[in-house]
Amino acid sequence: MNNKNNLIDLDKKHFIHPTSPIKQQQEQGAKSVIAEGEGIYLKDVDGKTFIDAISSLWNVNVGHGRKELAYAAQEQMSKLAFSSAFSTFSHEPAILLAEKIAEIAPDDLNAVFFTSGGSESNDSAFKLAHHYWKLKGEPKRHKFIARKKAYHGVAAASTNATGISEFREMGGLHVSNFVHVETPYEISTSEAVASIRDMIEREGPETIAAFLAEPVQGAGGVIIPPRDYFQEVRKLCDEYxxxxxxxxxxxxxxxTGKMFGLEHWQVTPDMMTFAKGVTSGYIPLGGVVVSDSIHQVLKERSTGTLFHGFTYSGHPTAAAVALKNIEIIENEQLVQNSQAMCKVLLKGFQKIKEDIDIVGDVRTLGLLGAVEIVKNPETNERFSSEVNAAPKVIDALHERGVICRSVTFGGTDIICFAPPLTINEAQVNDIVERLHDAITEVREAILV
Structure with missing residues (x-):
């Protein structure tokens, strides 16, 4: 077996890490080399245990080490590990998963196109929307409105939909079909909706295919919209x-404490993209669910082949794992647990805000949460970028055995949380206690 130093050397030599500072990796090595996981915990090769307070990448909903998912994969692989779904071939796991997702999705979202992950899902939604409008005789509808601070992936189209400029600038693959409007962060619903209306009028309603939004912006800083925002967005989309x-x-x-986030606002989209929690990260899988009306147009007006698909669209092993994962979510009432633990997490965050004078807004929706670090909570004045307040808190948490992530672009210092949905009250309180200590330490360091 390779020892830690050998693994780090090999890591530096051969592994280009996603969304990571390459120079830092080369100079300092991997931050941690994770060896195993159980529940909400991860353990590195040195035996140090961490609380995975971000579910790795917002995705390990049922927690680590679920042998049921390993057994589901093993059983399916023993029968049929892979079979293509191209040219109308099919297989039982994908059929049953599509049926299950239609059952739990909102209202009339009943037809599913499978992908390998979130970036592919959003790219697929854009292509399906454009194809839909061509079939409807409106080919000029080829533009998409997304929001600033949004994250929609890093494939070609989804990178352009992402409202975080650093991602768009890195690749240089700029596509003119995407425009960005204000998000309801520190502005009102009316201002945010007016930004969408203004963009529609500026670009021309006849050119707009779709508006795209995360119910809660995750990588943007766990931005939870005002109560009436999505109802107004839905009205605006219908109007145009x-x-x-x-x-x-x-x-x-x-x-978020609902099976799908938009359910909090009683709004049904025309398309819904998914990935991450569908398999809790145990195997790559994503997809797009479309409404009955869109599916009807595709069925009635399409001719020839739908020239879009991925090798692993409808992967049978991934579908089998997803089915078992959803079964766990339902049987263990993890949606309800997310609701209950939301209250515990928010109470803990609010206590930290009361105790420490560099904590600004705190917020939760289900097991998505954020704590903002500010220089002055009264005026919301931020620390300068040179201070690196949020990254310092992340490092202090890591020393205390907690893994989470920060958001610093746009002058913000936000600590984001998304622990596995299996977490209990004692574990939530443990995270809060370690966070309290970490922020206290950072405060003393930056206010000297």
Whole structure:
């Protein structure tokens, strides 16, 4: 077996890490080399245990080490590990998973196109929307409205939909079909909706295919919209005949205390993308669910082949794991647990805000949460970027055995949380206690 130093050397030499500082990796090595996981915990090769307070990448909803999912994969692989779904071939796991997702999805979202993950799901939604409008005789509807601070993936189209400029600038693959409007963060619903209306009028309603939004912006800083925002967005889309695509990649499968995030606002999109929590990260899988009306147009007006698909669309082993994962979510009432633990987490965050004078807004929706670090909570004045307040808290948490992530772009210092939905009250309180200590330490360091 390789020892830690050998693994780190090999890591530096051969492994280009996603969304990571390459120079830091080369100079300092991997931050941790994770060896195993159980429940909400991860353990590295040195035997140190961490609380996975971000579910790795917002996705390990049922927790680590679920042997039921390993057995589901083993059983399916023993029968049929892979079979293509191209050219109308099919297989039982994908059929049953599509049926199950239609059952739990909102209202009339009943037809599913499978992908390998969230970026592919959003790219697929854009292509399906464009194809839909061509079939409807409106080919000029080829533009998409997304929001600033949004994260929709890093494939070609989804990168352009992402409202975080750093992702778009890295690849340089700029696509003119995407425009960005204000998000309801520190502005009102009316201002945010007016931003959408202004963009529609500026670009021309006849050119807009769809509006795309995460119910809660995850990578943007766990931005929870005002109560009436999505109702107004839905009205606006209907007014202009624009499709509404909900990106539920992070918010789906119980994360927010509902099976899907938009259910909090009693709004049904025309398309819904998903990934992450559908398999709790145990195997890559994603997809797009479309409404009956869209599916009907595709069935009635399409001719020839739908020239879009991935090798692993409807992967039988991934579908089998997803079915077992959803069964666990339902049988263990993890959606309800997400609701209950939301209250415990928020209470803990509010106590930290009361105790420490560099804590600004705190918020939760289900087991999505955020704590903002500010220089002055009264005025919301932020620390300068040179201070690196949030990254310092992340490092202090890591020393205390907690893994989570920060958001620092746009002048913000936000600590984000998304622990597995299996977490209990004692474990939530443990996270809160360690967070309290970490922020206290950072405060003393930056206010000297």
């Amino acid at each position: 005949g624009i499709l509404f695509i909900a990106d539920e990649v992070i918010t789906g499968f119980g994360r």
